[in-house]
Amino acid sequence: MEIAPISPTQAVENVHWTGVQTHNDPKVIWERQLLKEGSYLIADSLAQNSSKSAAVFRRYDKLAMHRLIVLSKELRGFEMIHDQYVDDISREGDPEGLESGIDSEQFGLKIMEYYNLLAAYSGVLHLEPPAGRTVEALDRFISTPKFHGGKPWLGHQLKYQMKKNGARTTYPDLVSLYTPAENDYLSRFVDKFFYGFFLTPESTEGAKYVNEQKMQRFVTFVGTVISIGFLVAAMWVLWRLEDHMIPKLGAVTGFVVAFAGWLGFLTTAQRKDVIAATAAYAAVLVVFVSQQSPVATQTQGGAVATQSR
Known part of the structure; x- marks a missing residue:
């Protein structure tokens, strides 16, 4: 998490006083105590995050x-x-x-x-940036007093406060100590539409935290099932085509292209891994086509003559 102290002037501006303030004023003492304890409160929140995906810091x-x-x-x-x-x-x-x-x-x-x-x-x-929703959840939790006893966490922020229009912009150099799950299109799809199945116990109405480890295991399972499906589906399609060689070659080409696209665009496989896996997949399909069982070609006198294809 970004631990960016703000200046004393900004800190004072964040608390609205009434009446004359002195160093002995309880509100002043309370504010100073918040400035001291703020980092401990945030650290406690990070420690309670089961997947540690909320451990976000700046690179400076x-x-x-x-x-x-x-x-x-x-x-x-x-x-x-x-x-x-x-x-x-x-x-x-x-x-x-x-x-x-x-x-x-x-x-x-x-x-x-x-x-x-x-x-x-x-x-x-080499550390990756945090997931966007993680930054938003942490920032909303820090900047909203009602989520932590009605007291503001002074001196800490995840975003820049723009002076011109009042907008708040995320720090550009944030990194996550735990690699976020949303580093490929499949993970992003699961994170966008099915994140509710992976919420951690400390999630609240205003700050929802996702267990990145559970989500990553689910994405790995789905990816494995899809990869196996490519092989099984190809064998069934090629078997149904029987001895029609041109449709078989077209089916092999289509499956190989789809498999390469799946690895290259929907997973985190590197280029060399995509090439190696695609070549192995194509070799398996070619061997399957060449080794299919003989088919009947003609029937004569009740005997079946066969010819290898």
Whole structure:
């Protein structure tokens, strides 16, 4: 979840006072207590989410990039000093008495921080964005006091407040610690029309949370049934066509194209996996066609003559 503190001025504007306010005013003390406890309240809500799909945070792209650039600039200074040191050695031919001018300890700390930040940020970039309905549910729960005892959770927000028209825009760099289920068209279809079957116990009227793990298992089951159906349906159709070779080839082509489209557009299979699975599926159908039982071709004197097709 986005933990974005707002300024004290904004915090004061969110609470409407009456009368003269002092530091000893109970409302002021209550507001400060909310600012302190808000993060704990949100953390408790996240911990109660059974599928952990509500654990949404910001990447802070701008801050991470800025820190990388600053460190790169500092390391460039070390690099220039080192290059000058190497040039001096090559000209003087006597490294004794020459100093690099680099603080080894400081240099080591800077370059380690730079490498660690690169590695950490690279890992964060591989996290997927949260499901849209998860962001909406969390934002509605945080911004609606009646869902948590009538008290606002000050200092935390999932969206930017636009100054011009008052609209609220979702932070563009949100990531989910748990990969959301809606990463393919089949999952999105199930999530859109059948999400009610996967609601978690902590769901309320205003904030509905979906158990992503259960939904993913259901989508996997449906995908498996459809994949098996492609094979079984193809065998039945090809068997019914008997010895009609042209319709058989047309049916094989249609099933192979449909199977490739199913894998490529309705699942998360990678391109190489789609090609490999399609080739295997086509090979099975070709073998089935070539190995079908002989069919009767003519009857003569009560005997049945057969010919392999």
